[in-house]
Amino acid sequence: MKKNITLALLLFTLFTANAQKKATDSLKKLIATTKEDTTRVMLTKELAGLYLYSKPDTVLILTQQGLQLSKAAQFPKGEAAMLNLRGGVYELTGNYPKALSSHLESLKISEKIKDLVGVVKNLHDISNIYSDEGDERQSINYALRAKSIAETARMQRSLSIILLDLGDSYEKLNILDSALRYTRQEYLRSLKSNETDIICVGTNNLGNIYSKMHRPDTALYYYRKAILYAKRMNSYEVICETTIGMARIFKQQGQPDSSLYYARQSIAAGWVGGFTRHVLAASQFLTEYFEKQGRLDSAYRYQKISIAAKDSLYSKEKTSAFHNLSFAENQRQQDIQEQQAAYRASIRFYMLLTVIVFLVVMAFVFWRNNRRNEKAKRLLQLQKEQIQTTLGELKTTQTQLVQREKMASLGELTAGIAHEIQNPLNFVNNFSEVSRELMSELIQELGKGDTEEAKAITQDVIENLAKINHHGRRADSIVKGMLEHSRVGTGQKQPTDLNTLADEFLKLSYHGLRAKDKSFNADLITHYHAGLLKANVVQQDMGRVLINLFNNAFYAVNQKAKTAVDGYKPAVTVTTLTENGQVIIKVKDNGTGIPDAIKEKILQPFFTTKPTGEGTGLGLSLSYDILVKGHNGTLDIISKEGEGAEFIVKLPVG
Numbered sequence: 001m002k003k004n005i006t007l008a009l010l011l012f013t014l015f016t017a018n019a020q021k022k023a024t025d026s027l028k029k030l031i032a033t034t035k036e037d038t039t040r041v042m043l044t045k046e047l048a049g050l051y052l053y054s055k056p057d058t059v060l061i062l063t064q065q066g067l068q069l070s071k072a073a074q075f076p077k078g079e080a081a082m083l084n085l086r087g088g089v090y091e092l093t094g095n096y097p098k099a100l101s102s103h104l105e106s107l108k109i110s111e112k113i114k115d116l117v118g119v120v121k122n123l124h125d126i127s128n129i130y131s132d133e134g135d136e137r138q139s140i141n142y143a144l145r146a147k148s149i150a151e152t153a154r155m156q157r158s159l160s161i162i163l164l165d166l167g168d169s170y171e172k173l174n175i176l177d178s179a180l181r182y183t184r185q186e187y188l189r190s191l192k193s194n195e196t197d198i199i200c201v202g203t204n205n206l207g208n209i210y211s212k213m214h215r216p217d218t219a220l221y222y223y224r225k226a227i228l229y230a231k232r233m234n235s236y237e238v239i240c241e242t243t244i245g246m247a248r249i250f251k252q253q254g255q256p257d258s259s260l261y262y263a264r265q266s267i268a269a270g271w272v273g274g275f276t277r278h279v280l281a282a283s284q285f286l287t288e289y290f291e292k293q294g295r296l297d298s299a300y301r302y303q304k305i306s307i308a309a310k311d312s313l314y315s316k317e318k319t320s321a322f323h324n325l326s327f328a329e330n331q332r333q334q335d336i337q338e339q340q341a342a343y344r345a346s347i348r349f350y351m352l353l354t355v356i357v358f359l360v361v362m363a364f365v366f367w368r369n370n371r372r373n374e375k376a377k378r379l380l381q382l383q384k385e386q387i388q389t390t391l392g393e394l395k396t397t398q399t400q401l402v403q404r405e406k407m408a409s410l411g412e413l414t415a416g417i418a419h420e421i422q423n424p425l426n427f428v429n430n431f432s433e434v435s436r437e438l439m440s441e442l443i444q445e446l447g448k449g450d451t452e453e454a455k456a457i458t459q460d461v462i463e464n465l466a467k468i469n470h471h472g473r474r475a476d477s478i479v480k481g482m483l484e485h486s487r488v489g490t491g492q493k494q495p496t497d498l499n500t501l502a503d504e505f506l507k508l509s510y511h512g513l514r515a516k517d518k519s520f521n522a523d524l525i526t527h528y529h530a531g532l533l534k535a536n537v538v539q540q541d542m543g544r545v546l547i548n549l550f551n552n553a554f555y556a557v558n559q560k561a562k563t564a565v566d567g568y569k570p571a572v573t574v575t576t577l578t579e580n581g582q583v584i585i586k587v588k589d590n591g592t593g594i595p596d597a598i599k600e601k602i603l604q605p606f607f608t609t610k611p612t613g614e615g616t617g618l619g620l621s622l623s624y625d626i627l628v629k630g631h632n633g634t635l636d637i638i639s640k641e642g643e644g645a646e647f648i649v650k651l652p653v654g
Contacts, residue, residue, distance in 0.1 A: 150162060
């Protein structure tokens with residue numbers, strides 16, 4: 001059986017060596033043609049890394065060469081890397097004192113040159129050495145130090161390996177819930193990123209954990225996966241640990257042949273890889289196995305192997321050397337902590353001194369500023385009095401401007417009223433004159449005795465009097481309407497037909513502008529909604545809003561008409577409708593439009609685009625306040641420069 005196992009491992013070694021041979025041959029050629037500088041050091045490091053788990057003696061030779069090259073090239077990073085690799089070889093072969101010494105020396109160099117990657121790797125490797133020595137608590141301490149730096153520097157791969165080994169330490173301490181959490185977390189992450197080496201170690205560690213949790217089927221599942229990955233990576237160490245784990249499970253299940261098969265695989269892989277620690281574990285298992293089988297010759301043979309491996313690993317000299325190195329490192333860390341404490345104390349002292357100096361300076365500054373503030377207060381008092389005087393003058397001026405705006409609106413209304421009254425008065429005068437002439441003719445016809453003609457003339461007079469009465473009533477309604485508008489209102493709202501109100505003020509505004517400029521003409525287009533709901537408004541205030549909107553629209557189309565090309569026809573469109581419980585009035589013109597630069601300013605008090613003397617800049621501002629503050633409505637503006645503007649008034653119904 002032993003010959004068969006050895007032969008199988010030999011064939012496996014030859015098979016996996018072919019895959020590795022291409023990479024090593026390529027590196028050897030590069031090293032042979034590269035100058036003795038830092039590049040050659042790093043190539044030697046890569047080559048040694050390929051041999052780490054298969055040819056430890058070769059790694060020791062390569063690291064010695066790399067150390068010499070690094071010192072010659074004054075390349076401390078290379079020295080640290082070679083020492084780290086050497087420590088890895090000593091750890092795998094069970095020489096823990098030399099492994100610890102190499103890693104501590106590498107750690108000092110990495111700390112000196114501030115190579116965080118090197119620091120993390122060495123702390124992690126030292127953690128593994130303490131784990132191999134059975135000191136899991138110390139192993140966890142070093143692992144946590146490495147984890148803290150790796151997290152800060154965002155070294156994800158290093159962090160994954162550290163967390164995996166933390167899980168391994170918790171497994172050996174039988175803290176299985178923590179072990180499973182760390183190990184499974186990194187195993188699942190490595191599956192997504194396809195990191196074969198982490199998957200390999202993770203599956204082996206999961207097998208160990210589930211074995212201790214008394215779940216043998218799950219443990220065997222992960223052990224078998226681990227063997228597949230280990231063979232692919234040529235990792236004898238994982239094969240050693242995985243196969244001995246399987247041997248223990250088969251022993252518990254009463255399958256001695258399978259147990260013996262995997263135990264022999266484990267010790268054979270340990271011999272081939274030179275892993276004394278795993279040879280010790282496997283030989284102890286086989287010794288116990290053959291003792292129970294009553295095969296004392298085989299038990300004796302493996303006991304001798306076990307004793308030799310144990311002496312190699314834990315001789316008094318090695319144990320003493322390891323403890324001395326550990327004590328020296330602890331002392332070094334204590335010295336570092338004391339130095340850091342002294343440094344922090346000095347920093348606190350200088351900070352306190354700085355604060356004291358700062359407070360003294362600030363006290364002087366406050367004293368000087370206090371004197372300046374007293375002077376500033378007196379000056380501010382004088383300025384305050386001047387500002388209050390100026391503010392009073394501004395308020396007076398503002399009141400005058402508001403009154404001027406009202407008077408300007410009144411003037412425009414007056415011109416419109418004059419034009420509106422003139423039409424019915426002309427009719428009254430004309431029909432009165434005609435009636436007078438007809439009465440003269442009536443007298444003549446009666447004198448002649450022509451009663452038929454007299455009756456016809458009388459009928460014409462009656463019709464003329466009816467027309468005179470009609471136009472007289474029209475003039476009377478205009479006067480009453482304007483009296484209602486000019487009357488000082490109570491501010492009470494009442495249901496109002498906005499169709500009628502809009503139509504009246506549209507005509508008044510148009511005729512007011514016509515009175516000032518006889519050449520002005522524009523199309524008045526109206527779309528009044530027949531079933532428009534009445535809105536509760538203060539009629540005088542709403543009239544002022546409408547007259548301002550209409551005046552602005554006519555002003556815009558008139559300005560464009562003065563500069564537009566032939567074919568332009570000024571038009572103002574008024575539309576009313578009811579929508580979503582609101583009465584909407586739209587006033588649209590095809591005038592000059594509002595430039596984008598001033599859209600946000602046109603509702604501000606005293607802002608106007610009209611020439612000096614033609615506007616106060618209060619019309620739209622007052623309209624906005626009446627609608628929003630007085631009637632809970634809104635005023636929206638849609639405009640495109642050069643094409644016109646549309647003002648949209650929305651008022652709540654009721």
